Amino acid sequence: MPVGGNEEKTGDAGILRRFLEVSDGERARIAVIPTASNRADTGSRYHKLFDELGAKRVDVLPYASRRDADRDEWLRVLENATGIFLTGGNQLRISTILGGTPVAKMIRRRNARGVAVGGTSAGAAILSEHMIAYGEEGSTPRAGAATLAPGFGLTNRVIIDQHFRQRDRLGRLLSALAYNPFAVGIGLDEDTAAFIDPHDTLHVEGGAGAITIVDTGSLGYTSMATIKPGAPVCVTEIRLHVLTAGASYNLHTRKPTPPPAGRDEE
Amino acid sequence: MPVGGNEEKTGDAGILRRFLEVSDGERARIAVIPTASNRADTGSRYHKLFDELGAKRVDVLPYASRRDADRDEWLRVLENATGIFLTGGNQLRISTILGGTPVAKMIRRRNARGVAVGGTSAGAAILSEHMIAYGEEGSTPRAGAATLAPGFGLTNRVIIDQHFRQRDRLGRLLSALAYNPFAVGIGLDEDTAAFIDPHDTLHVEGGAGAITIVDTGSLGYTSMATIKPGAPVCVTEIRLHVLTAGASYNLHTRKPTPPPAGRDEE
Numbered sequence: 001m002p003v004g005g006n007e008e009k010t011g012d013a014g015i016l017r018r019f020l021e022v023s024d025g026e027r028a029r030i031a032v033i034p035t036a037s038n039r040a041d042t043g044s045r046y047h048k049l050f051d052e053l054g055a056k057r058v059d060v061l062p063y064a065s066r067r068d069a070d071r072d073e074w075l076r077v078l079e080n081a082t083g084i085f086l087t088g089g090n091q092l093r094i095s096t097i098l099g100g101t102p103v104a105k106m107i108r109r110r111n112a113r114g115v116a117v118g119g120t121s122a123g124a125a126i127l128s129e130h131m132i133a134y135g136e137e138g139s140t141p142r143a144g145a146a147t148l149a150p151g152f153g154l155t156n157r158v159i160i161d162q163h164f165r166q167r168d169r170l171g172r173l174l175s176a177l178a179y180n181p182f183a184v185g186i187g188l189d190e191d192t193a194a195f196i197d198p199h200d201t202l203h204v205e206g207g208a209g210a211i212t213i214v215d216t217g218s219l220g221y222t223s224m225a226t227i228k229p230g231a232p233v234c235v236t237e238i239r240l241h242v243l244t245a246g247a248s249y250n251l252h253t254r255k256p257t258p259p260p261a262g263r264d265e266e
Numbered sequence: 267m268p269v270g271g272n273e274e275k276t277g278d279a280g281i282l283r284r285f286l287e288v289s290d291g292e293r294a295r296i297a298v299i300p301t302a303s304n305r306a307d308t309g310s311r312y313h314k315l316f317d318e319l320g321a322k323r324v325d326v327l328p329y330a331s332r333r334d335a336d337r338d339e340w341l342r343v344l345e346n347a348t349g350i351f352l353t354g355g356n357q358l359r360i361s362t363i364l365g366g367t368p369v370a371k372m373i374r375r376r377n378a379r380g381v382a383v384g385g386t387s388a389g390a391a392i393l394s395e396h397m398i399a400y401g402e403e404g405s406t407p408r409a410g411a412a413t414l415a416p417g418f419g420l421t422n423r424v425i426i427d428q429h430f431r432q433r434d435r436l437g438r439l440l441s442a443l444a445y446n447p448f449a450v451g452i453g454l455d456e457d458t459a460a461f462i463d464p465h466d467t468l469h470v471e472g473g474a475g476a477i478t479i480v481d482t483g484s485l486g487y488t489s490m491a492t493i494k495p496g497a498p499v500c501v502t503e504i505r506l507h508v509l510t511a512g513a514s515y516n517l518h519t520r521k522p523t524p525p526p527a528g529r530d531e532e
């Protein structure tokens with residue numbers, strides 16, 4: 001369940017509440033990994049939030065070095081968690097500290113067994129096999145505008161970008177997809193989440209923004225292989241969907257479903 | 267020939283040079299309309315530029331009030347021009363001063379008879395039947411994010427937005443199209459032009475940026491009619507093409523053609 005960043009933390013806190021729901025609700029044991037953040041209070045902040053929302057148990061696992069990844073007691077927490085949540089910050093802190101460690105393996109294995117794994121901002125980017133490490137902003141794709149790095153690999157069907165509307169990232173998401181158009185691009189606005197169910201259907205959660213789906217499955221042409229770094233990339237036949245709360249998208253058939261009638265008018 | 271703004275004015279000045287070419291080359295008589303701009307030197311600047319590029323004659327027609335629109339000697343200049351060029355500034359200055367006047371009619375009539383009409387930035391926006399008067403920026407479309415106004419109506423096939431990459435305008439172009447998806451959206455980067463030939467094929471000119479084509483012809487769903495102002499709009503099944511110099515797009519068949527092989531490698 002990747003979140004676009006900056007999710008509501010007071011009032012309804014709809015997205016975090018939904019994460020708790022899919023993490024077994026009142027019986028939820030949440031493990032929070034604040035590794036992306038370099039603020040000391042990020043972990044305790046989410047601890048408090050999930051406590052208040054009614055989690056049965058919350059543990060913060062502040063992995064700060066690769067050596068931390070071997071701590072048995074923290075691995076046991078992950079093994080028993082019903083939901084694992086990665087905070088925002090810098091996705092390269094997560095990948096450099098946890099990449100290739102027993103922690104990354106455990107998260108992947110638990111997720112494959114149905115445990116909810118959520119992340120916001122950097123914590124969202126890390127979830128897929130290929131993540132955008134960084135890149136320039138603006139809506140036209142340019143060669144080299146996105147730098148990819150391996151992520152946790154919970155899915156290889158999607159490439160995720162976050163703060164999508166707020167930071168104008170269509171160009172870098174298109175650049176990332178133009179390298180190899182096999183994946184579906186998921187552009188997450190802030191306070192908006194993509195709940196991907198066990199059947200690989202993505203459900204849009206949160207009302208503040210939208211999710212932009214970039215489907216390059218029937219791409220006609222891309223000049224990515226031949227142009228110089230920094231030059232604009234020619235790409236044709238992209239399918240684009242902008243989905244709001246209540247809408248869904250099937251990652252197998254690549255078909256969108258609009259929100260149920262009436263929901264928009266609320 | 268709409269230009270995305272900020273076209274190169276020194277060195278090669280490729281786009282202005284191309285405009286001169288399609289305006290009869292060495293025999294070109296160019297009329298410059300600097301009405302959008304509130305800088306006093308805009309007209310004389312383009313006068314000098316077209317002079318240096320080899321125009322036979324350049325006239326500046328600084329329409330500043332609706333009364334100016336009746337000046338016979340200026341109308342005669344327009345009647346004899348082989349190319350008419352509208353500068354940047356504020357498109358609402360052009361539409362409020364020249365809308366519904368003999369000048370607007372003359373420009374439309376001359377263009378229908380094959381005279382080149384070009385415009386940069388605001389001067390590009392005004393060319394189509396429906397123009398974006400203003401709107402907010404960001405890549406997610408929102409209800410009310412674009413305010414449309416009638417333009418000069420040289421074509422009703424397109425809605426043009428300019429400074430596209432530089433000002434992050436995909437959302438507002440999508441909002442404009444979501445009202446009524448009949449038109450094709452043309453997002454022009456700076457120093458990039460769309461030369462629309464007499465057969466309604468659009469050719470991308472200029473190497474600095476790209477043109478984003480937003481085709482809503484097979485739109486699946488839009489929530490525009492039911493949502494509140496400011497709320498994100500759900501839109502599905504948009505076809506998107508990002509076209510670079512040398513590529514073209516047929517506005518009838520809505521098919522893109524990539525740049526000729528080898529051109530990208532230059």
